[in-house]
Amino acid sequence: MLRRLAPLTAVALSAALLAGCSSAEDEPDRPTPTPSGTPTATAPAPTPTLSAAPAVPTTSTVASVTGSSLEVRDAPDGAVTTTLENPQASGAPLVLLVLGQDGDWVNVSVAQRPNGSSGWVAASAVSLTTTSFALVASTTTNTLVLYDAGVETTSFPVATGTGGTPTPTGSFYLTELLAPTNQGYGPYAYGLSAFSDALNSFGGGPGQIGLHGTDDEASIGQAASHGCIRLSNADISELAGMLPLGTPIIIT
Secondary structure, three states: OOOOEEEOOOOOOOOOOEOOOOOOOOOOEOOOOOOOOOOOOOOOOOOOOOOOOOOOOOOEEEEEEOOOEEEEEOOOOOOEEEEEEOOOOOOOOOEEEEEEEEOOEEEEEOOOOOOOOEEEEEHHHEEEEEEOEEEEEEOOOOEEEEEEOOEEEEEEEOEEEOOOOOOOOEEEEEEEEEEEOOOOOOOOEEEEEEEOOOOOEEOOEOOEEEEEOOOOHHHOOOEEEOOOEEOOHHHHHHHHOOOOOOOEEEEO
């Protein structure tokens, strides 16, 4: 995962946002463990079963925030749960993946803990566009598959998280495209709406997961990161020229 980055179009350095994926120079904070109770017998491990392939959308709707801030509510016309700034702290524009719509209200995925957070925003506060691209990353096979209109187009080898710092699974989206300013992360890095389940912070950032290049391409194809998804520099450069912010990514 990443430490200190600059937005792709900005000159000044941004604050640290994404969790670190390369060296472990900084000791990350881990979630406080819950005290255990009376020991109990360990149940036998269930027989592994094959999981169904994830449903890949043929098209997705993306909400781009038009104002300087955005109020997120718990229901249409409900109570405000959080206010998001536009642009983001990195300097990147604020975008959210649309989950649904109810009249003048849009249900969106929100890039915050816990993973899978969502809320409602006023339709008048966002501009809606669509994308036919989607990504599916597998932590089992260490691959990243690019889909266009639901059709697989390209498969990339990647590195994912180790056993102690696994890449979180679920449905997320690309939140920002950044140009790393420190070594180890290649020419481009997408921030994801996913956050590490193992690290509360890393290098001053909140443990946000990234999709980025690497200076250690020998690690590609292995479980080698602190949770981020690493690609070769050629592959992340290809995706950076193609994928808009808000593109969904499913991690299994």
